[in-house]
Amino acid sequence: MTDTAVDRLTPWRAPAPWQAVDFISDLHLQSAEPATFERWRAFMQRPLTAHADALVILGDFFEVWAGDDLLQAEAPSEARDFAQTCVDLLKTHSTHRPIFFMHGNRDFLLGSDAMSAAGMSELADPTLLEMHGKRCLLTHGDALCLDDTEYQSFRSMVRSPEWQARFLSRPLKERLAITRQLREQSEAKKMASGQDTATWADVDSTAARQWLNAVNATVLIHGHTHRPDVHDLGSGLERMVLSDWDASATPPRAEVLRWDLQGLRRIAI
Ligand SMILES: [Mn+2]
Incomplete structure (x- = not known):
């Protein structure tokens, strides 16, 4: 899945019966948690x-996600069982309300096989959602963390169809080992920068304003940074950051952002 140029986006209009949409991101689901x-x-x-009319997952x-063959019988059972349990839950849920899925930087290899096994529809990054006469621009968030130039070049490499085809042609065991290693490196980098989240890359405000202005949207909704907040971008524009989920943290974090006729609000889960 490659990104869509923001100025070429056509709005996704919420079907008339929808009153509310729920957004979640950055659950980082894994068997170890x-x-x-x-x-x-x-x-x-x-x-x-208790649910909105649709569930929108904004990545991570x-x-x-090392490849859709995680769900095949030949996959190592410890990786397969957890992935299959999640996919089955999504699939069951999707018979009650639609689920939409945008890739994050951790699960960008989730492909069309897993998407349909989970009963989800794929959303491009970014996506322009129109509902209740308002436009919100949805993105995972990593594409706008422009200060981290090292990450941005890594991102354009791994998001290219050629790189992905080559990577997915490797044996699953090898891919699982590589993704494990990448995660360890990213954890080590976080540890090295300390708990001072201010030093971690954040969404670039100028770029966020440009994106919003390009499509006449007023709110940018994203995850990725794990810094839930609402930022005033001036001229009536806002950046709404979703919370990550960590039930083992003190206090535990698990949150849904609901968009309904009243506006946008956070609901603790
Ligand atoms: Mn992310």
Whole structure:
């Protein structure tokens, strides 16, 4: 999946019956974090009346996705079982309300096989959603963290169809080892920069304003940075940052952003 140029976006108009849409991102689901997985499962199994008309996942839903063959019988069972459980839950849920999925930097290899096994529809990054006479621009967020030039060149490499085809042609075991190594490197980098999140790359405000102005949207909704907040970008523009999910943190973090007739609001899960 390659990115769509923002000025060529056509709006995705919410179907007339929709009153509300829920956004989540950065759950980083993995078998090593059962508490977060359970929190998400409980959220999915809430009564239907507690849910919005659609669920929109804005990336990094999975901590890692090494390829859709994770779901095949030959995959190592410890990787397959967890992936299959998540996919089955999504699939069941999708029979009640539509689920839309945008890739993050951890799960960008989730392909069309897994997408349909999970009953999800893919969203391009970015996507322009129009509802209740308002336009929100949706993105994972990593494409706008322009200060991290090293990451941006890595990103354009791994998002190219050629790189992905080559990577996916390697044996699954090898891909699992590589993705594990990449995660360890990224954790080490985070540790090295300390707990001072201010030093981590953030979404570039100028670029965010340009994106919003290019499509006449007023709110940018994204995840990725794990810094839930709302930022005033001036001229009536806003940047709304989703929370990551970590049920083992103190206090635990798990949140949905709901867009309905009243506007945008956070709901703790
Ligand atoms: Mn991310």
